[in-house]
Amino acid sequence: MSSYEIFVIVFIMALVMVLGGSVIGLLLSPKSKNNQKGEQYESGIPTRGTSWMQFKVGYYLIAILFLMFDVEAVLLFPWAVIMKGMGVEGLYAVSFFLVVLILGLAYAWRKGALEWK
Amino acid sequence: MDYSQFLLMKPEISLALTLIVLLIADLFMGEKSKQYFQPLALVLFAAHTAINFCDCCGGSCMAGQSEAFSGMYITSNIHVFVKNMLNVGTLLVFLFSFEWNKKENKEHIAEFYLLMMATLFGMYLMISCGDFLLFYIGLETASIPMATLVALNKKRNESAEAAAKYILTAGFSSSVMLFGISLIYGSCGGSLYFCDVVKNFTAEPFQILAMIFFMAGVAFKISLVPFHLWTADTYQGAPTSVTAYLSVMSKGAAAFAFMVIMWKAFSNIDVKSTFVSWTNILWWIIVITITVGNIFAIRQKNLKRFLAFSSISQAGYIMLGLMSGTAEGMGSMVYYILVYLFTNLGAFGIISNIEDKSGKVGMDDYNGLYETNPKMAVVMMLAMFSLAGIPPFAGFWSKFFIFASAAQAGEYLLVFLALANTIISLYYYLLVVKAMFINKSDTPIATFKSDKMSLIGITVCTVGFLFLGFISQIYEQIIAWSFGI
Amino acid sequence: MIPVQFYLVISTLLFFIGVFGFISRKNLIGLLMSIELILNAVNINFVAFNRYLFPNQIEGYIYSLFIIVVAAAETAVAIAIIMNVYRRMGNETVKSIKELKN
Numbered sequence: 001m002s003s004y005e006i007f008v009i010v011f012i013m014a015l016v017m018v019l020g021g022s023v024i025g026l027l028l029s030p031k032s033k034n035n036q037k038g039e040q041y042e043s044g045i046p047t048r049g050t051s052w053m054q055f056k057v058g059y060y061l062i063a064i065l066f067l068m069f070d071v072e073a074v075l076l077f078p079w080a081v082i083m084k085g086m087g088v089e090g091l092y093a094v095s096f097f098l099v100v101l102i103l104g105l106a107y108a109w110r111k112g113a114l115e116w117k
Numbered sequence: 118m119d120y121s122q123f124l125l126m127k128p129e130i131s132l133a134l135t136l137i138v139l140l141i142a143d144l145f146m147g148e149k150s151k152q153y154f155q156p157l158a159l160v161l162f163a164a165h166t167a168i169n170f171c172d173c174c175g176g177s178c179m180a181g182q183s184e185a186f187s188g189m190y191i192t193s194n195i196h197v198f199v200k201n202m203l204n205v206g207t208l209l210v211f212l213f214s215f216e217w218n219k220k221e222n223k224e225h226i227a228e229f230y231l232l233m234m235a236t237l238f239g240m241y242l243m244i245s246c247g248d249f250l251l252f253y254i255g256l257e258t259a260s261i262p263m264a265t266l267v268a269l270n271k272k273r274n275e276s277a278e279a280a281a282k283y284i285l286t287a288g289f290s291s292s293v294m295l296f297g298i299s300l301i302y303g304s305c306g307g308s309l310y311f312c313d314v315v316k317n318f319t320a321e322p323f324q325i326l327a328m329i330f331f332m333a334g335v336a337f338k339i340s341l342v343p344f345h346l347w348t349a350d351t352y353q354g355a356p357t358s359v360t361a362y363l364s365v366m367s368k369g370a371a372a373f374a375f376m377v378i379m380w381k382a383f384s385n386i387d388v389k390s391t392f393v394s395w396t397n398i399l400w401w402i403i404v405i406t407i408t409v410g411n412i413f414a415i416r417q418k419n420l421k422r423f424l425a426f427s428s429i430s431q432a433g434y435i436m437l438g439l440m441s442g443t444a445e446g447m448g449s450m451v452y453y454i455l456v457y458l459f460t461n462l463g464a465f466g467i468i469s470n471i472e473d474k475s476g477k478v479g480m481d482d483y484n485g486l487y488e489t490n491p492k493m494a495v496v497m498m499l500a501m502f503s504l505a506g507i508p509p510f511a512g513f514w515s516k517f518f519i520f521a522s523a524a525q526a527g528e529y530l531l532v533f534l535a536l537a538n539t540i541i542s543l544y545y546y547l548l549v550v551k552a553m554f555i556n557k558s559d560t561p562i563a564t565f566k567s568d569k570m571s572l573i574g575i576t577v578c579t580v581g582f583l584f585l586g587f588i589s590q591i592y593e594q595i596i597a598w599s600f601g602i
Numbered sequence: 603m604i605p606v607q608f609y610l611v612i613s614t615l616l617f618f619i620g621v622f623g624f625i626s627r628k629n630l631i632g633l634l635m636s637i638e639l640i641l642n643a644v645n646i647n648f649v650a651f652n653r654y655l656f657p658n659q660i661e662g663y664i665y666s667l668f669i670i671v672v673a674a675a676e677t678a679v680a681i682a683i684i685m686n687v688y689r690r691m692g693n694e695t696v697k698s699i700k701e702l703k704n
Binding site for chain 1: 140144
């Protein structure tokens with residue numbers, strides 16, 4: 001069996017599973033119709049106002065902090081790729097980096113930037 | 118890895134340790150012990166300064182240049198000397214801001230010190246970089262905390278505005294510079310170490326383009342015309358001690374790093390046209406910078422804004438040291454920065470002192486200052502004379518040496534234009550002196566007594582710019598340490 | 603394989619779009635986005651040069667990683683400052699920050 005045949009089989013399986021699931025769901029599920037079905041978020045609470053409202057400042061604060069720590073993690077990837085080659089020295093270097101990052105997080109915590117006011 | 122190369126990084130390591138210790142201290146200090154933070158920070162930083170100073174002067178001098186991390190980090194006596202210079206300057210700024218921190222900046226004292234030290238750390242990296250990557254990291258480490266320092270005064274509109282202008286222009290300039298670096302990477306043999314770049318730098322049009330992008334980016338940081346538009350607004354809006362720091366330290370460090378890079382990465386000894394290519398550009402930039410800075414300084418009414426334009430024109434003089442490419446050029450430039458540091462910090466010390474006590478920074482507010490605060494007025498006058506370059510103050514000698522080094526390279530017209538500009542600058546520096554001594558005012562600034570810390574700082578600055586010119590050993594030692602292309 | 607010139611064209615276009623945006627945008631966040639565009643142009647340059655001209659090295663890749671990280675830090679600080687401007691002045695357009703003049 002060549003690899004293309006496996007691909008075809010997987011493709012057909014995927015089609016059958018997805019289509020089959022939705023068709024069976026259509027056939028078996030009870031049907032109801034009301035206005036709320038037409039809304040973007042079917043959460044039971046009617047939506048009000050526009051989306052151009054002011055967000056809480058705390059939201060931005062958390063978002064900025066998240067952005068920082070998320071992107072700093074990029075610097076871990078090159079180390080992760082050659083971790084074995086670097087040995088213990090790489091571990092030391094990265095742990096120093098992480099300690100500095102954690103100090104930054106501790107600073108944010110201590111100053112109350114993580115609290116949702 | 119060879120851990121002994123960390124020993125070369127003594128200034129960086131001691132500064133980083135100070136920084137981390139202070140950060141941890143700030144995290145775990147209770148409400149009651151908060152008042153001890155400021156003395157603690159001052160003592161620790163003074164210890165850092167003293168240790169490095171003794172290390173520099175006390176005989177452990179390096180022979181020639183040393184490299185660490187395969188050429189990424191370069192250090193030599195002149196590098197260490199410039200770092201010590203910046204240490205002293207930062208210590209002076211800390212002294213000036215002691216009272217301001219106590220009164221107006223109660224909530225963010227720790228941030229003030231930590232961010233200052235973080236920018237200083239960035240400048241260290243910038244000064245002793247041997248690779249464009251370390252240069253970029255150092256530059257950003259110096260400029261990002263700087264923006265937060267400018268915005269430190271959260272209650273004032275101007276502070277926020279100045280910070281927005283600073284961070285946006287800083288980001289824009291560093292991204293333009295990075296575009297240049299990326300082109301250099303492509304056209305100079307795929308390495309970003311200065312020693313590799315210079316081998317492949319043959320002044321082809323593409324490489325010149327890359328170099329111009331790079332120069333434009335760095336010129337933003339040194340605020341050379343035509344990249345100076347942010348300077349006046351940022352200097353005026355920032356807290357005064359931060360302005361002092363910005364005008365001296367960040368300019369001096371960027372200028373030194375700029376010189377090292379232009380000489381090491383863009384001056385191929387085998388190809389003469391490489392050196393000519395950027396000195397020609399710099400020629401025009403220097404002339405325009407000095408002239409525009411001077412002309413705009415004449416009509417300023419706010420003293421911080423006035424000193425901003427004066428610092429633009431001073432940056433033009435500093436750039437004269439690049440023109441010759443000899444050890445004398447580097448030495449005279451470092452000496453110029455040293456003298457400029459003491460003089461400008463002295464002037465800013467007095468301005469911030471008066472602003473603390475009376476809240477006035479306008480030139481007209483200084484009318485009749487001699488009647489009420491004669492000592493302040495005299496020191497301010499001496500600082501202005503030194504900035505203008507009147508003998509026998511140190512400002513004269515630094516200008517003299519830097520002109521001599523440029524004349525040595527045959528740039529007579531440039532030196533003539535710069536000399537003509539010192540006459541214009543004399544006029545506006547004397548305007549301040551006239552306001553203080555001759556103009557009469559109905560509501561002069563009341564007599565006040567400054568706090569001990571600023572007095573110490575102002576005294577050190579005064580001694581510096583009065584006597585630095587007479588001690589010829591300093592200049593000779595700097596020349597002996599510095600190097601040419 | 604796509605020649606390296608194509609990448610250079612793209613990155614140069616991006617660069618000048620960024621510069622144009624920085625000069626002409628009225629919104630401070632817009633200025634920040636223009637800076638990001640320029641940085642993306644730089645990243646494209648580094649990665650393309652590294653891949654095509656110097657395939658045995660990784661210096662360009664590492665440089666672009668650092669650019670991403672530092673740009674994030676810078677953006678975080680810039681957004682915080684812009685928020686401060688917004689809170690003080692009521693809007694975040696360039697016109698609102700012109701108090702500091704003679």
